[in-house]
Amino acid sequence: EIMMTQSPATLSVSPGERATLSCRASQSVSHNLAWYQQKPGQAPRLLIYGASTRATGIPARFSGSGSGTEFTLTISSLQSEDFAVYYCQHYNSWPPLTFGGGTKVEI
């Protein structure tokens, strides 16, 4: 089973600053990587799929990059509504689907 590791566990950022979140796969998942955002008390929401394609309605300040085993989610200028937990998930040759442990972006 492919394991997904996210770092850091918590990221403290000020509004307007750039946030960079990392996700590492234990073996190559090609570009088959998605990112989700979860705010407190809400269901997760798809942000990015195919490692770099924004889902419908996702602002351009969110960008994804990487392939193989190393991936990055960048939020170019944090807005107040972006403080949340972010999860990566691979879907390469599933099952299984595997999520990372999450990165909490806090003020």
Add this chain to the structure above:
Amino acid sequence: EVQLVQSGAEVKKPGDSLKISCKGSGYSFDNQWIAWVRQMPGKGLEWMGNIFPGDSDIKYSPSFQGQVTISADKSISTAFLQWSSLKASDTAIYYCAKGSTYEGGVLALWGRGTLVIVSS
């Protein structure tokens, strides 16, 4: 509008059985995967399994195989997650999510979740 509507919160005792539901609307329910995802209190997301309602093909996570049963009734556009004997450790929020049109493993739309509390 495409949406997934999940059944309401449940409070059960250890040993009880339970079946929760996820009704899809606004899209072709038969032709897109539905996933179930567990989130234990204060914890991350865990994939439990997927079902393709059109032919009831089911993929289980090894961690949940034998612990739960996933099913679907395409006549009512509804997927189900059930337990025959709940444990306290089943206390969690359970989300259903719809796979994207082109890739079932991309969870494009999520239900609001069903809170299950198991306590004596």
